[in-house]
Amino acid sequence: xxxxxxxxxxxxxxxxxxxxxxxxxxxxxxxxxxxxxxxxxxxxxxxxxxxxxxxxxxxxxxxxxxxxxxxxxxxxxxxxxxxxxxxxxxxxxxxxxxxxxxxxxxxxxxxxxxxxxxxxxxxxxxxxxxxxxxxxxxxxxxxxxxxxxxxxxxxxxxxxxxxxxxxxxxxxxxxxxxx
Amino acid sequence: xxxxxxxxxxxxxxxxxxxxxxxxxxxxxxxxxxxxxxxxxxxxxxxxxxxxxxxxxxxxxxxxxxxxxxxxxxxxxxxxxxxxxxxxxxxxxxxxxxxxxxxxxxxxxxxxxxxxxxxxxxxxxxxxxxxxxxxxxxxxxxxxxxxxxxxxxxxxxxxxxxxxxxxxxxxxxxxxxxxxxxxxxxxxxxxxxxxxxxxxxxxxxxxxxxxxxxxxxxxxxxxxxxxxxxxxxxxxxxxxxxxxxxxxxxxxxxxxxxxxxxxxxxxxxxxxxxxxxxxxxxxxxxxxxxxxxxxxxxxxxxxxxxxxxxxxxxxxxxxxxxxxxxxxxxxxxxxxxxxxxxxxxxxxxxxxxxxxxxxxxxxxxxxxxxxxxxxxxxxxxxxxxxxxxxxxxxxxxxxxxxxxxxxxxxxxxxxxxxxxxxxxxxxxxxxxxxxxxxxxxxxxxxxxxxxxxxxxxxxxxxxxxxxxxxxxxxxxxxxxxxxxxxxxxxxxxxxxxxxxxxxxxxxxxxxxxxxxxxxxxxxxxxxxxxxxxxxxxxxxxxxxxxxxxxxxxxxxxxxxxxxxxxxxxxxxxxxxxxxxxxxxxxxxxxxxxxxxxxxxxxxxxxxxxxxxxxxxxxxxxxxxxxxxxxxxxxxxxxxxxxxxxxxxxxxxxxxxxx
Numbered sequence: 001x002x003x004x005x006x007x008x009x010x011x012x013x014x015x016x017x018x019x020x021x022x023x024x025x026x027x028x029x030x031x032x033x034x035x036x037x038x039x040x041x042x043x044x045x046x047x048x049x050x051x052x053x054x055x056x057x058x059x060x061x062x063x064x065x066x067x068x069x070x071x072x073x074x075x076x077x078x079x080x081x082x083x084x085x086x087x088x089x090x091x092x093x094x095x096x097x098x099x100x101x102x103x104x105x106x107x108x109x110x111x112x113x114x115x116x117x118x119x120x121x122x123x124x125x126x127x128x129x130x131x132x133x134x135x136x137x138x139x140x141x142x143x144x145x146x147x148x149x150x151x152x153x154x155x156x157x158x159x160x161x162x163x164x165x166x167x168x169x170x171x172x173x174x175x176x177x178x179x
Numbered sequence: 180x181x182x183x184x185x186x187x188x189x190x191x192x193x194x195x196x197x198x199x200x201x202x203x204x205x206x207x208x209x210x211x212x213x214x215x216x217x218x219x220x221x222x223x224x225x226x227x228x229x230x231x232x233x234x235x236x237x238x239x240x241x242x243x244x245x246x247x248x249x250x251x252x253x254x255x256x257x258x259x260x261x262x263x264x265x266x267x268x269x270x271x272x273x274x275x276x277x278x279x280x281x282x283x284x285x286x287x288x289x290x291x292x293x294x295x296x297x298x299x300x301x302x303x304x305x306x307x308x309x310x311x312x313x314x315x316x317x318x319x320x321x322x323x324x325x326x327x328x329x330x331x332x333x334x335x336x337x338x339x340x341x342x343x344x345x346x347x348x349x350x351x352x353x354x355x356x357x358x359x360x361x362x363x364x365x366x367x368x369x370x371x372x373x374x375x376x377x378x379x380x381x382x383x384x385x386x387x388x389x390x391x392x393x394x395x396x397x398x399x400x401x402x403x404x405x406x407x408x409x410x411x412x413x414x415x416x417x418x419x420x421x422x423x424x425x426x427x428x429x430x431x432x433x434x435x436x437x438x439x440x441x442x443x444x445x446x447x448x449x450x451x452x453x454x455x456x457x458x459x460x461x462x463x464x465x466x467x468x469x470x471x472x473x474x475x476x477x478x479x480x481x482x483x484x485x486x487x488x489x490x491x492x493x494x495x496x497x498x499x500x501x502x503x504x505x506x507x508x509x510x511x512x513x514x515x516x517x518x519x520x521x522x523x524x525x526x527x528x529x530x531x532x533x534x535x536x537x538x539x540x541x542x543x544x545x546x547x548x549x550x551x552x553x554x555x556x557x558x559x560x561x562x563x564x565x566x567x568x569x570x571x572x573x574x575x576x577x578x579x580x581x582x583x584x585x586x587x588x589x590x591x592x593x594x595x596x597x598x599x600x601x602x603x604x605x606x607x608x609x610x611x612x613x614x615x616x617x618x619x620x621x622x623x624x625x626x627x628x629x630x631x632x633x634x635x636x637x638x639x640x641x642x643x644x645x646x647x648x649x650x651x652x653x654x655x656x657x658x659x660x661x662x663x664x665x666x667x668x669x670x671x672x673x674x675x676x677x678x679x680x681x682x683x684x685x686x687x688x689x690x691x692x693x694x695x696x697x698x699x700x701x702x703x704x705x706x707x708x709x710x711x712x713x714x715x716x717x718x719x720x721x722x723x724x725x726x727x728x729x730x731x732x733x734x735x736x737x738x739x740x741x742x743x744x745x746x747x748x749x750x751x752x753x754x755x756x757x758x759x760x761x762x763x764x765x766x767x768x769x770x771x772x773x774x775x776x777x778x779x780x781x782x783x784x785x786x787x788x789x790x791x792x793x794x795x796x797x798x799x800x801x802x803x804x805x806x807x808x809x810x811x812x813x814x815x816x817x818x819x820x821x822x823x824x825x826x827x828x829x830x831x832x833x834x835x836x837x
Contacts, residue, residue, distance in 0.1 A: 007513050014503060017550075022495060025475060027553075
């Protein structure tokens, strides 16, 4: 090899590395595919917040909906809350799963900040959360009309997440379920 | 109003950086003295405006201005003022501004402290730093504006700083770390300037050496603080995890260590010229790569910032531009023929070369281990994680090999030396080291071969250094006069090598002799560990400024004699609701006692309690501090200052002889 050509070796190595890094940007290391994607929503029978009745899986499925894990101890949930109102106003059905929380705190929160949820499932012990494999609040699951979990978002749902990820899927699922 | 002033100052700084990146470079090209002469003033202007911008952000934090987005998401009115201050860099946007501030500090320092540099070289160096400044300022302004407002709809209170970051160690850890890895930009800029000027001689090595040593010293201290913080704050007594973000700061350190040794060979003997330039580029590239890893989210880590693909793409493009550009320049301009300076196999040069080979191998090992998961994922081979077993398996033999030859380094001579002379000089230290290696582990709980090896190697280093220093000091009229014979750069080498020996001993002793137990303890319970008795006296509720905690009082005695009372806490931070373990430590030169609380068990007041006995764990941090002091000390050497007087008298553009 000519002596000058040898000096290009570092450049070539770097170019290869840069290509890998570029590819790496498209991959998400945290994107651990949830075991529940494309699986039915787990069975449950839990109290409904603010009422004396129990609510079970069959009562909340039947249309494309969001299931939102929230709690009063979760600061990000407070950040997320106004956006959930917007979604509810646009007619997106949202069910709340009040996760490891105190009932009276949760009711006060809804009174103060408003209630965007169809109803709230009280998961005080976190059993449903365990079945779903919840990391922490907030988390949002997109469930189709057949009660199958189609997507899981970890973290706050805001304009960007909704526009880029959830809404396209939501529309698709709506179209799927329309007769 | 204040955030807008800060934003405006940042934009002004950006304009100055663009001018700095273009005008002096053009001046150096066309030999336009006026354009070149503007470089120092532009560099100082850059510092002033970035400084104003940083001060504005800090003010917003201290005044609880929650209409500023980063303040709202990273501070809280209850946060102690000290942490409001450090919260400035406890987030992506603010820490990036700190990055830029430190870069402009280094740029201004080069401008102010280099009157001996030929104007053409100085203007090229400052211009290259200006280019880096443009990159990071635009990164800040276009993708991560720290002054973004939440108007209308500013929250009444902020969501608090991550409790893990509410710690005194974390106030100075990031600034020191950035001083280190941004500081390598100076060595990089000198290398690029040398390539552009086509003069790769000993003088560029001499100019960039003190800067490189100081940056390396800062980086050593920064890494040390990070490790110390992890040790007491994460609550499980670990001090190094081979986490991608830790590796991101460790790689530039390893490459930087190779660089400072290679620079020595280049300065003293005019050797390895192309190699040293390549190392300077490589070291700074690793700093940039580290920034990319931390801020792009390509790798999972405990301390990566909130990530955003747009940011990742931006840094990657910048990385490609700077590293790709400089490697292209290197390929085109570096001397292709090897230098005619020759040296014998038995000489200091070959030992320095050996150092470079070991450190390069270590750097590549860490680089490979860090990027392996990414590469496998990109090739569709699934998710992997590379853990400590891999790194330890490669690192331990490399460091043992290094320490063996390192003992020879300081006593060896340049050009050519002889094995028989080494034997004569080092026979006694070698024999004493063997005795130390065999006997020192007897002081531990049990005889351990790894500790014996570490003791042997550390003693070999320390005794060799001691003998060499003694030979230099003896024969003087008095001891103090003899000590004065030692130059700051020699003392620096001495301190840094001693620090390395202390590190080796500390790391090995604590890894081999640590004892830990996870126990269920209720108030009144007594447990023993490594000869100490731990009595759980009581559990008390405690209230801090922004948290509530359960505090356990644990009395430690040894053979009936009281040692101390430790008070670990389990905290719940009010704003975020997050739980934190605050370990309690009784530190000592030869052992640490460490108690951390886990979770409550049952309802009768029992807790999971973790007790640690950690012998000699402080030695590695002490070692790192010695290395840092050593690095600073070398920069005080007279030969870097002495040139100033003649330089002032000579005409600009004149090149000094060696």
